[in-house]
Amino acid sequence: MNASKPSASPDPAALGSPAPSRPILLSGNEAIARGAREAGVRVAAGYPGTPSTEILESLVRMDPGRQVYVEWSTNEKVGLDVALGAAMGGARALCAMKHVGLNVAADTFMTAAYTGVRAGLVVVSADDPGIHSSQNEQDNRVFARFAGVPMLEPADSQEARDFTVEAFQLSERFDVPVLIRTTTRVSHARGVVAPGTIQVAPVLGFERAPAKFVMLPAHARPRHRALLQRLEAMEHEVELSPLNRIEWRERAVGVVTSGIAYHYVREVFPEASVLKLGWSHPLPRELVRELAAGVGRLLVVEELEPFLEEQVRALGLAVEGKTHFSRAGELAPESVRRGFERAGCLTATESASRSLGQTLTRPPVMCPGCPHVAPFLALRALGAVVAGDIGCYTLAATEPLTAMDSTVAMGSSIGMAIGLARSGGAPGPVVAAIGDSTFLHAGLPALADAAYNGTRMTVLILDNATTAMTGGQAHPAAGVTIRGDAASVVDLPELCRVLGASSVRVVDPYDMAATHLALEQAAAAPGVSVVITNRPCVEAPVKVRDHPFHVVAERCTACQACMNLGCPSITWSEGWHEGRRKVQIDIPTCTGCTVCAQVCPTEAMVPVPGWSRKR
Numbered sequence: 001m002n003a004s005k006p007s008a009s010p011d012p013a014a015l016g017s018p019a020p021s022r023p024i025l026l027s028g029n030e031a032i033a034r035g036a037r038e039a040g041v042r043v044a045a046g047y048p049g050t051p052s053t054e055i056l057e058s059l060v061r062m063d064p065g066r067q068v069y070v071e072w073s074t075n076e077k078v079g080l081d082v083a084l085g086a087a088m089g090g091a092r093a094l095c096a097m098k099h100v101g102l103n104v105a106a107d108t109f110m111t112a113a114y115t116g117v118r119a120g121l122v123v124v125s126a127d128d129p130g131i132h133s134s135q136n137e138q139d140n141r142v143f144a145r146f147a148g149v150p151m152l153e154p155a156d157s158q159e160a161r162d163f164t165v166e167a168f169q170l171s172e173r174f175d176v177p178v179l180i181r182t183t184t185r186v187s188h189a190r191g192v193v194a195p196g197t198i199q200v201a202p203v204l205g206f207e208r209a210p211a212k213f214v215m216l217p218a219h220a221r222p223r224h225r226a227l228l229q230r231l232e233a234m235e236h237e238v239e240l241s242p243l244n245r246i247e248w249r250e251r252a253v254g255v256v257t258s259g260i261a262y263h264y265v266r267e268v269f270p271e272a273s274v275l276k277l278g279w280s281h282p283l284p285r286e287l288v289r290e291l292a293a294g295v296g297r298l299l300v301v302e303e304l305e306p307f308l309e310e311q312v313r314a315l316g317l318a319v320e321g322k323t324h325f326s327r328a329g330e331l332a333p334e335s336v337r338r339g340f341e342r343a344g345c346l347t348a349t350e351s352a353s354r355s356l357g358q359t360l361t362r363p364p365v366m367c368p369g370c371p372h373v374a375p376f377l378a379l380r381a382l383g384a385v386v387a388g389d390i391g392c393y394t395l396a397a398t399e400p401l402t403a404m405d406s407t408v409a410m411g412s413s414i415g416m417a418i419g420l421a422r423s424g425g426a427p428g429p430v431v432a433a434i435g436d437s438t439f440l441h442a443g444l445p446a447l448a449d450a451a452y453n454g455t456r457m458t459v460l461i462l463d464n465a466t467t468a469m470t471g472g473q474a475h476p477a478a479g480v481t482i483r484g485d486a487a488s489v490v491d492l493p494e495l496c497r498v499l500g501a502s503s504v505r506v507v508d509p510y511d512m513a514a515t516h517l518a519l520e521q522a523a524a525a526p527g528v529s530v531v532i533t534n535r536p537c538v539e540a541p542v543k544v545r546d547h548p549f550h551v552v553a554e555r556c557t558a559c560q561a562c563m564n565l566g567c568p569s570i571t572w573s574e575g576w577h578e579g580r581r582k583v584q585i586d587i588p589t590c591t592g593c594t595v596c597a598q599v600c601p602t603e604a605m606v607p608v609p610g611w612s613r614k615r
């Protein structure tokens, strides 16, 4: 491979080129997709979730010839079942998800370690230390240990590509799914990647093997023992793997580290000897012992849990880790440096105590014209107790809407609403608010539960025909596949009826009066009443842009009613009325949803005269 300049961007042609002649600049996610193509992946499935989403999207972009079957699954468990089924059929398979997705897929994941695979199966968990875009920051390395599967932790894009290729080989060699664990910084940062050649791996074909794939107790018991034997074999091989290496430097301090933390250690403490783990489960104990024997002090630098540290301590070695480096939140070069200072390995320097400066924090807001706004104004007016869910609408919990009382995990809204309704403690009507993608992901069983057990409550399904929060991915009610092909559309009202909803109302969320009435009637109805809003997301798949509005300044009495919407297109103006500031509309960003005009008591918000779509 020549070392000429990389392409400046993730050029789709280079990304998908069978054998690029020069290095390419790829994000970790793109590099995983590239590695999977080079390894001959045949089937790829998963559910969107930051920071993993671009893995499957990149696979589609780099495969115009459609050699790989790629799907957005309804949830991560379905995705892993699809991938396991493909591997059982003899086709190399990949399943990608964010860290909490592995909780959803865990039921299959834990037993897939027993069944093993036929063709290689690689599961990617993209973790989110620092909670940039998640509900928690769990450390999924513990899942590798829990399930007893090998885990690879790339530290950059090149390793993301290399380790993915290697993961397929390991999976087949040890007949086990392999977990690739990345973190936000690895998934999203771009780096130069020397690619290999895209392969079309042969499909091995299905072979009936019930003792391996039918996990009856009588089969599962020996498969568990077989897994432990495979783990033992891996423990030997991991010691020899080029994915792990000791980098000998000064002998005063030795650091065991993996993933992005490796680069932080190298940056702030370049003199330290390092055991860099790429294949981090099972732990290469002999390598750890070798490092420990050659250095004065042994430290572990790892994000989140003391996953490596506890295993190193269990070897009877004196080791330091979480006393110096935080167990919560994301590491960064500065915090790693401070950890080494606390440990007395580095002395505090000017640059270490230097503040990196404050970036302006801007709270997230809903988009101008977001159809999720009006239903929450209505719920607040109704005094509803709202069990919320995960999606763009979670922002309804924040100012100015403040109309959501809980958000825990995808699909939890409906089950929690059942509990709230049954608690007898809710001071108002109990409503579960859930997006369409989330409803299909994990809401269906809970709605069936509510109906089956006759719970009186309302379910508000915010149907914007996409998975907006993660960037607008398709789902089974969106009418398209991940490749943009037309698909069957789940009929949500009919589905709710079939699951047992006592009434279903479909309403235009841009019509505030109708939305309020629908929710009010639903709250008063017996059984499980469902209200479904039906406006598409303003950003996807095409940006919605209708006739924009402006404020007639003379009519504005600065009552601020429109400010309750939290619409970013509405801002303060220079004008005043009785000591209060009047408002104005930012015309270029207004989508013309009309909701502000509906709340304005003085009809100050009107369509911009003379506007035509072309402008």
Ligand SMILES: Cc1ncc(C[n+]2csc(CCOP(=O)(O)OP(=O)(O)O)c2C)c(N)n1
Pocket: 047, 048, 049, 050, 098, 100, 101, 102, 104, 134, 135, 390, 391, 392, 393, 410, 434, 435, 436, 437, 438, 439, 462, 464, 466, 467, 468, 469, 470
């Ligand atoms: C188990 C799990 N998988 C994936 C995610 C990432 N995620 C957060 S919200 C969401 C879906 C949002 O779509 P939808 O419910 O339709 O609401 P919208 O954002 O479109 O309003 C996803 C995929 C997650 N938080 N948890």
